[in-house]
Amino acid sequence: MRKMLDLLSLKLLRRIEIRYRLINSFLLVSMLPLVIAGIVAYRESSSASQEKVRIFAAELVKQVAQNMLQQIEKIESSSEELAMSERMQNALAGYYSKNPAERAAGHGEIIRLLLENYGSFEYVNQKYVLDRRHRIMDPQVFAQLGDGVARFAEDAPDMKGRPYWDVYSTAAGQNSVVMLRDILFKSNNRVAGTLFVGLRPLHFSRIFESVNLGYGSRMLVIDARDGHVIVSANAADGNAPESGLVVAVARNVAEGRDNFVSYRDGDNKQQLAAFAPVPHTNWMVVNITPLNALNTEVRSIRNKIIAIGVLCFILALVLSFIIARSISLPLKQLVGVMKATRTGNYLIRMDYEGRDEIAVLSQRFNEMASKVHQHNERLEELVAERTRELEQANHQLEALSATDSLTGIANRRRFDEALGGELRRAVRSQKPLALMMLDVDYFKNYNDRYGHLAGDDCLRAIARVLRTSSRRATDLAARYGGEEFAVIVAESDSANAMQLAENIRNAVAALQIAHEDSPFGCVTCSIGVTAVQVDEDMSTDTLLRLADVALYQAKALGRNRVALSDPAGATG
Template identity: 75%
Template sequence: MKKTLDFLSLKLLRKIEIRYRLINSFVLVSLVPLLIAGIVAYRESSSASQEKIRIFAGEVVKQVAQNMLQQIEKIESSSEELVVSERMQGALSAYYSGSESDRAAARAGMTRLMLENYGSFEYINQKYVLDRKHRIIDSQVFAQLGNGVAHFADDAPDMKGRPYWGVYSTAAGQKSVVMLRDILFKGNNRLAGTLFIGLKPTHFSRIFDSVDLGYGSRLFVVDSRDGRIVVSGGQDNSDAVESGLVAAIAQTVANGGKDFTSYQDGNKKKHLAAFAPIPHTDWMVVSTTPLNALNAEVRSIRNKIILIGVLCFIVSFALSFIIARSISLPLKQLVGVMKETKTGNYLIRMDYEGKDEITVLSQRFNEMASKVYQHNEHLEEQVAARTRELELANQKLEALSATDSLTGIANRRRFDEALTSELRRAVRSQKPLALLMLDVDFFKNYNDRYGHLAGDACLRTVAQILRTSSRRATDLAARYGGEEFSIIVAESDSERAIQLAENIRAAIENLHIPHEDSPFGFVTCSIGVIAVQVDDSMSTDTLLRLADAAMYLAKSQGRNRVVLNDGNDITGGSAV
């Protein structure tokens, strides 16, 4: 790498005169940033356009889906009033159980009832009542039409008490958005028939006729089961199938996406699509935008950037030639002066005059030499400051080395140092010294059942109890090892030490940390206490042995208790 740089900078470029190097550098400096900015701007503009479409189209399809749902719920609500009405219930009862004359009257009555409820609505294409076998009860309906309606009802999935929405096309090519609804007898909740209401797609398409997203976008409702378009904007209500779109939406949802995807249509053209499901149906409101149309505006920006780049190249070339000539001539004179310098002493200064860039360069050279000289003068001060910072860092490191990394309280090393120090102080002051040794009951079983992460969390909780219980500055709570903890309580008699231990035991018990492998059903602890008047013959090993013996006695007596060792014999303390 170094050889390549040396070849370019010291051999190849040195063969080119300074003015030509300056001209080329000016051209590169002016064009490279513009080129990079153009590429970035093109990409960001494309991303921004897609993000704008994603946000705007996403909100539009959600609003249209909500409006569609309102229209659907309005039709469902009116149909529900019809199917539970006394006239409908009575006519169906007569149809199934009456004489032939009653059945004829029932058919006529239902026909009148349907005309009364839906005859005045110009957007209603079909309005039929079907019997249990999906035959149209109105005997005046053509057989071919009746068969088509029956087949549609037979193919509909189980409605499970809710209306079903689908698309129905007659043999004549008339397309309807159909609502099927079961009619149940109110007396026994048995199936009485099916309500078939066919609506003109334009009834729904008017919801989004006025929406124009631009960029050649389309807005329509698609059936997620087969990709068939249910309703489109304007007069486009064809039965086109968008299976590729439905597959892309399904893949996006499966990958955790919510309302935006991309796909290729049958002509291999890429589109961006925002979608929103219509609740209680298999339909989705979809807005598709051709990516090519979306990027047209971005391409226009790109062409403008290219034009600006060409103009900048011409201007920068002419400007660089003029500037290069104005610099190269006086620079040669400055180089000649600097070649006469025979020493690297930073006390050397350059004489300068004039107001051009060479004058400024001479001034900056003198300022640099002065700064380097001052920097050398103050180097020792900086070294001293770095030394002080290192000492502070070492102090922090020392504090970290005395802390248990898991629980955040003192570690074994800090505990041993503190116990030795407190023992000496107790000998000098002739005041009692107390030591508590705590062990978490059945902790191995806890680890085996709940895992090491839960075990670590349990130890941190116990350590927090010890930290909050040791309120005096002279008290020290430490992790002794594994699930064992210890607390040094200076200037404390046995009564206070036992009370402190009992408070800790009760606090841990009251946490009610579940422990199914403990007879208590939750995490508990056993605590051994030693509180003695120490003398010169007492050692830290003796204190630890006495406290440890008391703790093991507490465990042997059933655990979850406090036991005191007064230095002579072991006495049971409070227990639950």
């Protein structure tokens, strides 16, 4: 019996193309009456299912739109509170001040306010305050990013006092849902700047987590202007615009119908969609249900009717079994070979015989596997090459982020990291740690007399002195802020630190940079030195406080000198 089945299904029938096998089998099994009954039941049940979806989906999108509006209003409320706060008002006033110190303080306060209000929220992608010319007030932001944000803000329509919501895409392809809000001075109601807050779309997609109409429906938030997807409950939806839906909605609204439309998507598949606008935005919440998925239950009833009829045709069952076996056995073998390629082994091949479509498919699979294997080898080489390039770029970026752009020495961020690390190392090694704080004497007078460009040249010259004075790998010279510099000297007692400070002071004076508004006639510096035997209770704040006290003493004693702090009164 088995040999006879093999002869029919694997030898004789395999010589006939699959489509002719199936046609012949359907001709032998005539089920016309059941097919007609199934079509009638299908159409009636389909209409009832569409009406049910229309009612439930319309209510569902209204509720989601309201929930999204609540999320938007919550973010708008917190942003308004920040924009109208006294701290933000004062910081912006300082930022526009002509006084460099007030401007720097205002700028720093703005950065702190952004971190305090949005830094702890993982769903916030970007947070910036833009000035009146739409420039980001944070100088450490990359130029390319700053230009993109500026263009986004410039292209935004007149907000008329309300926040503006839209989608912002970075050069790297990262999308953010952005809120723009004008910040006005309370004193004169003039524009002081613009608040830019970029949110991860995932933050809004959580609204959809407990919402599911079934029938393979999708819940989206789209831009009513062009149909682009703003937020999706499923990342697989992509960013392809729902242009057909936008056209159907516009027609529906113009004709005064309810919030339910039928349209064909980009793949020419019939879709049913309920929509509700999100107030104060150009967005719509839509629930899209494929008509084909909606009719699944109806088709199930139809198939059951057909299945009952199939039972009446015993001969058809026998014939179907033989035909199915002629198809399923080689297909199962092909599927097994394809599953084996999941491990990345594309050297495996499919053995085939006959002249039907499965034989052709097996042949094409073998050819494809060979090409994929060659492509994978090339791709692995490219990935390794790109990985090396990325590592080099990361090293360069890390160096840039730790360097002061004006002087070329370490910046405040690198200094803070290094001071903490040296403090911990000093605790372990029980070796003394010295810290010097250097301030350029009468630097404001220098800037006022010679200009800021000359002031920048002066700071760069002093930075070169510090760089050459720090010969050991463990020493670190950094720009602490403005005209202040700091030098970390590891494993150094007070005598060595004082000597190094005197050398630096003498080297600065030896530059002979003319300064007519200084009693010394040239640019000089005051240096505060502290050298302590640290313990576990010692903190970086204590070291900085000791060095600051010594620097104050050097200034109080007439400047252009080195002063050593007394660590006896330090507190951890």
